[in-house]
Amino acid sequence: MEMKIFIVEDDTAIFQSLKENFEKWGMQVSGPKSFQDVLSDFINEEPHLVIMDIQLPVYDGFHWCREIRSLSKVPIIFLSSRDHPLDMVMAMQMGADDYVQKPFHSEVLLAKIQATLRRVYSYGEETSDILEWNGAMIDLKRGMIRLDGKEAELTKNEFFILTVLVDAKDKIVSRDELIRKLWDDERFVNDNTLTVNVTRLRQKLANLGLGEAILTKKGLGYVAITL
Structure with a gap:
């Protein structure tokens, strides 16, 4: 390495x-x-x-x-x-x-x-605890996102959705895939619950100036874009 x-x-x-x-x-x-x-x-x-x-x-x-x-x-x-x-x-x-x-x-x-x-x-490669997205720092350990000194505390579901979308940055993630990943992680959600979580996530991101950074692709799913 x-x-x-x-x-x-x-x-x-x-x-x-x-x-x-x-x-x-x-x-x-x-x-x-x-x-x-x-x-x-x-x-x-x-x-x-x-x-x-x-x-x-x-x-x-x-x-x-x-x-x-x-x-x-x-x-x-x-x-x-x-x-x-x-x-x-x-x-x-x-x-x-x-x-x-x-x-x-x-x-x-x-x-x-x-x-x-x-x-x-010596005991394996260290993985980063931080994701960078549109200038914001996503702290994977603390479950929060920070930009320009402002922080947004997210629920477990909101944070999980954000990290899945950011990992697939600029690529569409279908609603079915998000629900499946949440279920696999033992976060039991249905279609309505997913909509509520995405809406709340967007509201919290808006306080950081990132309200437009997650787009809905009608009939396809969601995408975290690079602004």
């Missing part, structure tokens, strides 16, 4: 050096397109590990560590020139897995990355 490393580093020379070294070891490397919204790029890339500098444009690494930890348990290694013990303590308290000081030896960093990857993924 090719491991994906997400490097949040604004020093272009350091980023390119790390990228070249890691790719020699068969790793796939990416970084944020914008330091204004690192979280969206992290979600899109779905990396196996994050390397995070502390001093960054716009928001510091601690901020992005908190944001990532609110969504994912992916391992995070801080890479920073700051050597104050409080920085290291804060990094660990926020959920970092390791802290490497600059200047550093690439071999040492690589060894730490490989050790962390072995520890985290």
